[in-house]
Amino acid sequence: MSTPSPKRQGERGFSLLLIVFSVTAFWQSYGISGFSGLSTAGVFPMLASATMIVSALCILLQSFSDTNNTAHTAVAIDESNHSVLTLRLVVMLLLISGYLIAMPALGFTLASAAFLFLSFSYLWRKSLAVSLLITVVSVTAVYFIFRKLFQVVLPKGTLLQGLL
Amino acid sequence: MGEILSNMSIVWTDPWLLFLTAIGTLAGIYVGAIPGLSVTMATSILISFTFKWPVNDALALITGIFMGGVYGGSRTAILLNIPGAPSAIATAIEGYPMAKRGDAGEAIGLTTVMSVIGGFVGIAALAMFAPIISSFAIMFNSRDYLLLGLIGILLVGTLSGESFAKGVFAGALGVLIGMVGLDPMTAEGRFTFGNVSLMGGIPYVAAMIGFFGVAEALVQLHQLDVAVVRQKVDRIIPKLRDVKRYLGLALRTSGIGTIIGALPGTGGDIAALLAYDHAKRSTKNPDVPFGEGCKEGLVAPEAANNAAVGGAYIPMLTLGIPGDAVTAVIIGALFIHGLKPGPLLLVETPHLFWFIVGALMLANICLLVFGLTGIRIFTKIVECPKGVLIPLIIVLSAVGTYAIQNNPVHIYWMLLFGVIGYFMKMYGFQVGPVILGVILGPMMDSNYRRAMLGARGDIGTFFWNFVSHPITLVLSIALIAMLLSQTPLMRWFYRWRAARRHPGS
Numbered sequence: 001m002s003t004p005s006p007k008r009q010g011e012r013g014f015s016l017l018l019i020v021f022s023v024t025a026f027w028q029s030y031g032i033s034g035f036s037g038l039s040t041a042g043v044f045p046m047l048a049s050a051t052m053i054v055s056a057l058c059i060l061l062q063s064f065s066d067t068n069n070t071a072h073t074a075v076a077i078d079e080s081n082h083s084v085l086t087l088r089l090v091v092m093l094l095l096i097s098g099y100l101i102a103m104p105a106l107g108f109t110l111a112s113a114a115f116l117f118l119s120f121s122y123l124w125r126k127s128l129a130v131s132l133l134i135t136v137v138s139v140t141a142v143y144f145i146f147r148k149l150f151q152v153v154l155p156k157g158t159l160l161q162g163l164l
Numbered sequence: 165m166g167e168i169l170s171n172m173s174i175v176w177t178d179p180w181l182l183f184l185t186a187i188g189t190l191a192g193i194y195v196g197a198i199p200g201l202s203v204t205m206a207t208s209i210l211i212s213f214t215f216k217w218p219v220n221d222a223l224a225l226i227t228g229i230f231m232g233g234v235y236g237g238s239r240t241a242i243l244l245n246i247p248g249a250p251s252a253i254a255t256a257i258e259g260y261p262m263a264k265r266g267d268a269g270e271a272i273g274l275t276t277v278m279s280v281i282g283g284f285v286g287i288a289a290l291a292m293f294a295p296i297i298s299s300f301a302i303m304f305n306s307r308d309y310l311l312l313g314l315i316g317i318l319l320v321g322t323l324s325g326e327s328f329a330k331g332v333f334a335g336a337l338g339v340l341i342g343m344v345g346l347d348p349m350t351a352e353g354r355f356t357f358g359n360v361s362l363m364g365g366i367p368y369v370a371a372m373i374g375f376f377g378v379a380e381a382l383v384q385l386h387q388l389d390v391a392v393v394r395q396k397v398d399r400i401i402p403k404l405r406d407v408k409r410y411l412g413l414a415l416r417t418s419g420i421g422t423i424i425g426a427l428p429g430t431g432g433d434i435a436a437l438l439a440y441d442h443a444k445r446s447t448k449n450p451d452v453p454f455g456e457g458c459k460e461g462l463v464a465p466e467a468a469n470n471a472a473v474g475g476a477y478i479p480m481l482t483l484g485i486p487g488d489a490v491t492a493v494i495i496g497a498l499f500i501h502g503l504k505p506g507p508l509l510l511v512e513t514p515h516l517f518w519f520i521v522g523a524l525m526l527a528n529i530c531l532l533v534f535g536l537t538g539i540r541i542f543t544k545i546v547e548c549p550k551g552v553l554i555p556l557i558i559v560l561s562a563v564g565t566y567a568i569q570n571n572p573v574h575i576y577w578m579l580l581f582g583v584i585g586y587f588m589k590m591y592g593f594q595v596g597p598v599i600l601g602v603i604l605g606p607m608m609d610s611n612y613r614r615a616m617l618g619a620r621g622d623i624g625t626f627f628w629n630f631v632s633h634p635i636t637l638v639l640s641i642a643l644i645a646m647l648l649s650q651t652p653l654m655r656w657f658y659r660w661r662a663a664r665r666h667p668g669s
Contacts, residue, residue, distance in 0.1 A: 014591050018333065025340055032354050038623060039616040041347035044609040045354060048343065051336040058329035084590045088385050093583065096378075096558055100575050103562070112559050119558075123388060124551030138556060142563065150213045152567040 009083045015060035022052035088123075095119055107157025113139045171515045172522035174220065181224045185523055188225040189530035192232020197240045198548065201557070203233025204489045204596075205380055208372035209564035211497035219501045219516070224523050226497055230490060231527035234432050234469055235279045235535065239542065242271045251432035251472075254440035254465035261457035269539070273402035274459060275466045276535030278414045282467030283528040285418035286425060286474020290481075291521050293426075294510065298482040301507035306614040307629055309483075311639040313608040316428035316485050318646055321597040328650040330593045338601020339608065341366055348606070349613060361573060368602050369500075369568045370577040372493055375595040377561035378582025381554045383589050388550045400536055406459065413460060414467040417442055421468030425475025431488025432469035432476075439468030470531075474524060481505055481517060484607065489596035492603045500568075 026049035032042030099115035106114070113135055120131040146152040175181045195206040206229055214222035237252030242259030255275065262271040304312075317338070321331020344355045345365030356362040417439035424435035443464035444454050452458045476487030484506035486492035498505050503516065510517050565578040585595050619626035630640045648654055 008591060011591055014587065028355055029340075032352060038621050038626075039613040041350050041352040041354060043616075044605075044612055045340060045343045048336045048339040048605070052333055052340065055329040055333040055336065059327070059333060062327060062329065084587065086385070088388070089382060089586075092382065092385060092554075096579060099558070100562065100579060103575070104572055108563070108566075112562075116555050116559060119555035120552060123385075123554060124549055134552060138559075142559060146213065146563055146567075150567075151216065152213055152563060153570050154563065155566055155570075155572060 009085070011063050012060065015056060015063050018056040019053065019060065022049055022056050025049035026053060091122060092119065095122070103155050103157075105157055105159045107159070108154040109139060109143060110157060112142065167515075168518050171518035172525070174519055175224055175523045175526050181220060181523075182526065184221055184224040185228040185526045186530045186534075188228020189232035189527045190228075190534050192229040192234075193236040193239070193531070193534055194232075194542070195229070196233035196236025197542070198553070201553070202376065202380060203230060203236070204493055205373075205376045205557070206233060207490055207493045207497070208369065208376050209560050211493065211500065212369050212373070212564040212568040214497070215500055215568055219503065220519060222497065222501060223516070223520060226494055227520060227523040228527045228530065230494065231283065231470070231473055231524065231531055232534070233490075234473055235276070235466075235531055238275045238279070238466055239272065242268055242275065243543065251436045251465075251469040253433065254436045255462060257440070257455060258458050258461035261455070262459075262462065265457055267457070269400040270402060270406075271457075271462060272539065273400045273536060274406055274410070275462060276532060277402050277407055278410065278463045278467045279470040279535070280528055280532045281411070281414050282418040282421055282469070282471035283473060283531065284525070285415065285467075286422045286471035287521060287524045287528065288474070289422040289426070289471075290474040290477050290524070294478050294482050294517065297478060298507050298510040301482050302511075303635065304483070304507065305633065305636065306611040306618065307633075307636050308639055309611040310608050310615060311630075311636065311643055312428055312479075312483060312485050313604040313611070315639065315643050315646065316479075316487075317597055317600050317604060318643070319428065319430055320488060320600050321594070327592070330591075331597055334588065334593050334595065335597035335601045338598035338603075339605035340601075341371060341598070342368070342602040342605025343609065348610065366602075367565075367568065367571075367574050367577060368496055368599075370565050370574040371581050371602055372496060372599055373561045373565050374578040374581025375585040375598055376489070376493075377557055377564070378578060379585025379589055379595060381557040381561075382582060382586040384550055384554055388554075400539055410459065410463040413443060413446070414463050416446075417464040417468040418471035421471030422475040424468070425472025425487055426478040428479045428483070428485040428487060431490065432472040433488075435472040435475075436465035436469040439464040470528075477520065477524070481509055481520070482507060484509075486600060486603060489599055492596070492599045495603055 026046060029042055029045035029049050032045060033040035034042065037043075095115060095118055099111055102114070103111040116138055117131055117135040120126075120134055121128060124131065143154070147154055175185055192203060192206070195201045196203050207226060210229060211222070211226065214225060234251055237247055238255045238259065241247040241252040241256035242263050245256050245260035247253045247256045259271045259275070262268065317335035318332065321328065321335045340355075342365075344362060346352070346356070346363050347354055353363060420439050420442060421432070421435040424430050424438060425432065440461055443460045447454075447458075447460045450458045450460055454461050472487075476491045479485045479487055480491045480495055484495065484504070486495045495505055503509065503513065561578060561582075562575050565574045566572065568574065585598075588595055588598075615629065616626055619629055629636065631637050
């Protein structure tokens with residue numbers, strides 16, 4: 001038997017995390033009304049979280065038995081063996097978080113423009129002028145379609161006194 | 165009858181509604197076709213924009229998007245071998261080899277016509293059976309709704325995911341998310357942690373957009389560098405001979421599609437695969453072998469998945485149970501507009517039901533028109549690079565989430581659900597059951613408690629009620645059969661039966 005390698009990076013860790021989360025959820029559900037009755041507010045949350053605990057345990061067990069079959073499914077594993085937490089993902093998550101945090105101050109239009117420009121430049125890697133052009137076109141299109149046509153209220157920034 | 169016809173014709177005679185349905189269908193085709201954009205994503209983002217619209221306008225647009233989106237997936241399946249939607253997986257098996265032979269236009273033309281035929285079969289079934297089921301559903305008890313909810317979530321969980329346990333986990337997580345907030349019966353706080361903003365519950369539109377929009381966009385980051393292969397597209401109007409030849413098969417598979425679509429929890433993807441299987445078994449001598457560009461294998465799944473649209477509306481409108489992830493989102497939209505999908509919808513607001521039937525018919529006609537035209541612009545748009553598409557999805561998701569209540573906190577929820585959804589998807593979980601759980605959880609909770617109160621809190625009576633009433637008994641048996649089929653018990657049974665049939669082997 002070769003050294004056990006999980007199917008996907010961190011699969012077992014994720015299963016363990018699910019169990020911890022489910023147990024916490026059960027404990028919180030128990031806190032709602034305890035076992036005081038069968039039709040109280042806490043019963044259904046307890047049923048749901050208990051189901052989560054059982055299924056999460058099964059998922060963890062399955063991740064162990066999957067490893068034993070690696071010899072038979074070597075090709076499939078090669079294909080699916082991409083890492084889950086990539087640099088690209090982390091950069092994009094940081095950009096998105098920055099975008100959402102900046103939105104109340106900068107307002108929707110400016111924050112979106114900055115986010116789109118940075119993400120286009122990072123993901124698409126064309127010249128800055130092309131990225132800038134696409135950014136301007138997209139923000140204008142989004143603004144007119146949603147603000148003017150659909151009459152959606154877009155977040156306004158505090159920085160420019162709600163101008164944008 | 166006159167009233168029914170007049171309600172059905174509203175969408176055909178009002179130019180604005182006509183425009184909305186047409187634009188919805190067109191947008192649906194493109195959204196469904198662009199790999200990385202799903203019809204569920206589009207619907208969940210769009211319903212937040214239609215929040216302030218009159219209900220008819222919103223229904224017209226959403227109906228168009230749904231109809232167009234289910235069909236749109238076939239385009240990319242044929243041209244790029246990437247199913248734009250899960251319901252187009254079977255289409256790719258036969259469509260792409262046809263495209264490689266140089267028959268992409270013919271494949272698209274045939275798919276379009278058969279999709280439209282399938283669509284009409286589904287709509288006819290909706291118009292005929294929904295009123296019957298609705299009058300039957302009025303007899304349903306709270307126990308029955310609890311069972312239907314469970315069956316719906318479990319079916320979506322079992323049929324679409326990597327494993328049954330993962331499907332169950334996703335469904336239960338959704339139910340739990342749906343429980344957050346003040347309990348509607350006793351006003352006790354559930355998972356509110358003393359936080360006022362949690363008392364109103366977690367906004368389900370934020371959950372939908374997070375799980376279907378942001379999570380999907382993040383998953384797409386892995387496929388940034390996949391190159392697009394172009395195909396030559398010429399003659400697109402299908403030959404009349406072909407349409408006539410495959411009409412019988414299309415009608416049969418439309419029937420399959422409608423029934424599968426109407427079962428709670430199963431949608432176009434399952435319908436398409438079953439129809440493909442039917443075509444494979446019923447076609448004795450295909451011109452081209454299956455898997456190498458066989459037209460039968462193309463016609464069957466496409467007719468079925470569009471028929472499933474009409475079918476999926478049946479449980480949604482008559483029982484309030486969504487057929488799949490898209491219908492779960494549409495139910496969310498109906499709730500937002502103050503409608504209550506369920507047996508009373510047809511009694512209290514029959515005009516809306518017939519309006520939806522009319523809109524579906526119009527969307528189907530639009531599908532025919534748009535499906536057979538504009539193919540050249542289409543190939544350009546589909547080639548939109550992912551590096552541009554992904555950031556745009558994020559921006560649209562943010563606008564959509566904010567639009568619903570103008571609350572910036574919802575956008576943070578959206579991001580949180582997006583990240584959770586990303587990891588779930590990467591580890592082989594489906595996010596459809598989560599949304600089904602969020603929508604159905606509160607309904608199941610209140611029905612469970614009503615059933616328990618009806619049994620006066622006695623657990624024996626509670627369980628006895630599940631077998632002592634005919635409708636409930638049928639549903640209970642269905643649920644138990646479903647659960648058993650997923651346990652090792654069933655595999656042992658099959659092995660034992662096989663061993664008995666072939667004692668020597």
